[in-house]
Amino acid sequence: MPTGPEDTEVGAADSSTEALPEPEDAVEVPGAEAEATAGRPAPEEAVTAEADAGPDGTATARPDFPQASPEPAPSPDAVLVQRTMAEVAPIADKVTSYFYALLFTRHPDLRALFPAAMDTQRDRLLTALLTAAEHIDETDVLVDYLRNLGRGHRKYGTQAEHYPAVGECLIGALSRYAGAVWDDDTEAAWVRTYTTISQVMIDAAAEDELRAPAWWYAEVVAHDLRTPDIAVITVRPDQPYPFLAGQYTSLETPWWPRIWRHYSFASAPRSDGLLSFHVKAIPAGWVSNALVHHARPGDVLRLGPPSGSMTVDHSTDSGLLCLGGGTGIAPIKALVEDVAEHGRRRPVEVFYGARTNHDLYDIDTMLRLQRTHPWLAVRPVVDTRAQLPDAVREYGPWNEYDAYLSGPPGMIRSGVDALREVGIPAGRIRHDSVEELVSAGG
């Protein structure tokens, strides 16, 4: 039961990577494979775009939980769980190593569910569980997060009977490393907390089994190398794949079994059922390099379920202000197509940022959409002039717009700040979870 970004995947509206709980203004981010830890490819599931963040989310990949204010007093179980967490925080690496050592020695059959190389992956399961435990009182957000996590684990082959094994090893690792604060009451609090968490995940997976496959096979039908390191890949799923524009999926290649990365859909749902992704090969990115440099028509990938809440609210006519940085333009293009298909004329303003003109690999498509749709304005912004958030300040007013951001974590962070400054309330700003972005590379 590996936990991936999707286990978490990213954004402001939704945020689950498969599910992390998201603050209302956040969604998970796909498309990011991140990697690059000390020159080694990151094994999995996490993307990284910032130099100081390990691809595997060591110490990163935590869901963005909304901050309740004022904060209600924590429950007695939450107090004990949080005390344990504070105790193990400085030695998280040791707890993680011990947890997986216990899991794989006591339950060797579970080893096959995880990637061969665990460097990046290994922290994700534990991180997701500990994050959930820490927020056990935030029921509404947590349940959505955990349901998404449970559904997302189906593709790993996780079964209900695996959960007690994980719980036993989790408590084994915590009791060993939080010895100074561990007592019977603490253990009982962890047992109750883990039982709640795992039951939500198990129930969600069981419900999902009735209506969707654990994964989809998808054959590559087109591979278009747009720059030396960016490819637009189109695939045909073996069964209908329902999703919404603005969402992302998790994807596994045949070259790196059990290593899953998140990618945003680059088109709204199409009548021919095909799906497309924009993939940039990043240094030491196992999956992204395989997709850009090795994948060819005829290759078969696997896809997990769709995730993410950076979707268009069709119940209003508000304008859309969209910021797409680099390959972050992919879901923005899908959102534009979605608005076009709904036939309502609402203003859509797209700022498309790239390092250089050459890096605006999808500008022709965006300008073609602009010619077709009078309500759409596309503004390319190259860094020699300004970075995306600065460019947005030159236009406006934006206070009547809903905002969508997609791109590297640094862009999302500074973009949210800039949008707040120009008067857009937080509740109208959507993006995939930055944490997921940081952990999605590869």
Ligand SMILES: NC(=O)C1=CN([C@@H]2O[C@H](COP(=O)(O)OP(=O)(O)OC[C@H]3O[C@@H](n4cnc5c(N)ncnc54)[C@H](O)[C@@H]3O)[C@@H](O)[C@H]2O)C=CC1
């Ligand atoms: N749903 C989402 O949010 C998606 C996110 N992505 C992520 O987008 C990233 C794309 O990478 P690249 O194409 O290499 O982009 P990049 O690193 O070349 O940046 C593209 C543009 O974003 C802006 N930008 C970048 N860093 C910024 C900062 N710190 N402050 C302000 N503006 C900044 C600049 O305008 C820059 O030209 C990846 O990290 C990928 O994971 C990709 C697809 C979907």
